[in-house]
Amino acid sequence: KAGVTQTPRYLIKTRGQQVTLSCSPISGHRSVSWYQQTPGQGLQFLFEYFSETQRNKGNFPGRFSGRQFSNSRSEMNVSTLELGDSALYLCASSLGAVGVYNEQFFGPGTRLTVL
Amino acid sequence: AQTVTQSQPEMSVQEAETVTLSCTYDTSESDYYLFWYKQPPSRQMILVIRQEAYKQQNATENRFSVNFQKAAKSFSLKISDSQLGDAAMYFCAYRIPLLDSNYQLIWGAGTKLIIKP
Numbered sequence: 001k002a003g004v005t006q007t008p009r010y011l012i013k014t015r016g017q018q019v020t021l022s023c024s025p026i027s028g029h030r031s032v033s034w035y036q037q038t039p040g041q042g043l044q045f046l047f048e049y050f051s052e053t054q055r056n057k058g059n060f061p062g063r064f065s066g067r068q069f070s071n072s073r074s075e076m077n078v079s080t081l082e083l084g085d086s087a088l089y090l091c092a093s094s095l096g097a098v099g100v101y102n103e104q105f106f107g108p109g110t111r112l113t114v115l
Numbered sequence: 116a117q118t119v120t121q122s123q124p125e126m127s128v129q130e131a132e133t134v135t136l137s138c139t140y141d142t143s144e145s146d147y148y149l150f151w152y153k154q155p156p157s158r159q160m161i162l163v164i165r166q167e168a169y170k171q172q173n174a175t176e177n178r179f180s181v182n183f184q185k186a187a188k189s190f191s192l193k194i195s196d197s198q199l200g201d202a203a204m205y206f207c208a209y210r211i212p213l214l215d216s217n218y219q220l221i222w223g224a225g226t227k228l229i230i231k232p
Contacts, residue, residue, distance in 0.1 A: 106160035
């Protein structure tokens, strides 16, 4: 079974631009969560989608948005990029909604650099 | 605020020896779950071990075991017989309940584990 895939793996943008990241979950998984990872900060939760609906949202500005399609693939969009948005963006999928009995499987991440 | 603290930014251990990574958390909940995740240099995060707070027995997965001290809100990870493949960032995470049966993971900042051959 293929794992979680994220595209692109690397991205370089300039301030003010917008970016869209894509995540394809493991086949059959209906939940997709997005995290921002920066050195020294660990993982910061962005949002979780389950069956095309946003279930949870972290404490990020409205410039960060996401959506999930009927095939469970998810996209994350960041508008008006700032230097501080440079990070590794991780996507994780699980069979059901996030919980202890629904283990999250992570993708390799997309490294976003904002110049 | 719910927090997870990993006080060791970096740890090193000789191959085949034992190392313990520390994690403390802050919660007012009585029933919760704790996790250790491993992120090797290839960046794919994987679950190492999980612990339910209502279980007194410490979780064990092969060479990985935890020392769960509920009163002290401590959740350390012990790696026995360290192997070169154990080199990675290790993250401690705590699951908090939200409204409507939703949950969210709160993550520590991570500990970089170096294995010396």
